[in-house]
Amino acid sequence: MYRLVLLLWALAAVAQSPKYGVGRTPTPDEIHQWSFSARPDGKGLPAGSGSVAPGKEIFTNRCSKCHGSAGQGGDAAPLVGGRGTLNTAKPLKTVESYWPYATTVFDYVKRAMPFNQPGTLTDDQVYAVTAYVLFLGRIVPENAVLDARSLPKIRMPNRDGFVPDPRPDVR
């Protein structure tokens, strides 16, 4: 019996250990440096904070050329407006009308915007410009201060608007 247990334990250990031994173990610091991703429950949001007023300045200097002075759209998509249009013949999908999570705004702007200079905003600037976009979308008040604690708490207008994939739906 004891031998059997020992054998099973050995087999389990083999199954869990790497088979090829290719690749190396990263340091925790390396993982941290490499792995920015902010998700709806706030995990991954960095330290720092930002508010609407500095966000407006950043938006004017770094975003408005493409998205319009008040986020209404230009060369690039509108970021606000369209609330209440999703079930109409002319739906307008924006951060305000469509996006289910505020954390996605931070995640996306930090990784991808400004479009022609991604990765050039500090975390404080990303919090601030996120606050301004959400203010433009009438989702946060003018005195809002966003950080890793407050951002995940924001409830987006279309938070409950998404349903799982029912396909095949044509039968």
Add this chain to the structure above:
Amino acid sequence: MIPIHRIRRRQWLGATALGAALSACKQNAPVADEGPRLLGATVRPYGERSEFETAKRLLANDRYLEESQTRTPLGESVGILTPSSLHYERHHSGVPRIDPAQHRLLIHGLVDRPLVFTVEDIRRLPSVSRIYFLECSGNSGSEWGARPAATAQQSHGLASCSEWTGVPLSLLLAEAGIQKSAQWLIAEGADACKMVRSLPVSKGMDDVLVAWGQNGEPLRPEQGYPLRLFVPGWEGNVNVKWLRRIEASDQPAMARDETSKYTDLMPDGTARIFTFIMEAKSLVTYPSGGDKLKPGFCEISGLAWSGRGLIRRVEVSTDAGRTWKDASLQEPRLPRAFTRFRLPWNWDGSEAQLQSRCTDETGYVQPSNQQLTVLRGLASTYHYNGIKAWKVAADGSVTHV
């Protein structure tokens, strides 16, 4: 073997009006020995196609060509494989220039042993080669609206088929010791916007590849060189290119490209999220929009594919869907790859309407436009897979319907 009508059509398309007139004369000239011959070109280290061939990817009329797409010339496709140079593209922040010696893939999160792989590491591990289609979920999206695109390339060109070579992701996840609590994989690219998508671990453990090869050579830069995720049968965007990081997670990232984009808005205002599978689709590629037919024999030919597996049947109609005939399916027929279908046809010179309808191994039948729009309305943008029709006018011109 390229059918003879195709060669004629290629020459027709490639030539100027004068050239076409001349080559038409030449085609009618008697076949004769041309006497002394010049030597051909010398050998060369990397091949190019014939200077007489002109099929090209079609660029979109977009404001930023880094955030844009190109379409495969399906109307001129031959067989089931797309040359890498004609494979469709969709990028969100341009094609990065990556030195494979500098590139790394990190696997971390809910794993027992986080790992960093070099490209050399990946290529040392056991790889497989598989032929799979890849399709953007926005493909044939113009068919939702009242103005469908004019050619097969414009309407359906965001789909291509290649042989992909890579290491099964399941092998890498086992190597890292993925934990039971991991439900999602968050995959990130090394492009300027570090594009990110989430996919369920169940798919990752099934048939997903970390691909490094395409059609017998390393991936093209625009296909993710040096490493990409390849997710058979699932929408293009989740096949993250320039793959640099995979995080095992208990939750999806809810990234911009799986919430704001690549979600399907329904008439009631709700949107379907994580609509990964590309359902069965087919289209006649010859004759198709922009072609000009002469009466007489013409082999109808086209492509069918399904994200759920094998194509079991393709039916073709030449009378706007009133009657259907089974097309022959060319071997090899492979799951989640293009299947080439063919049907001999004698065009009698009267108006005709060509359609194709495929059935996959699950029994799913490609729906009509009406079946789709009744259920999903006109604003869902993605995942259109309805039957495509081409009109052949009495003068032989082929146009979209």
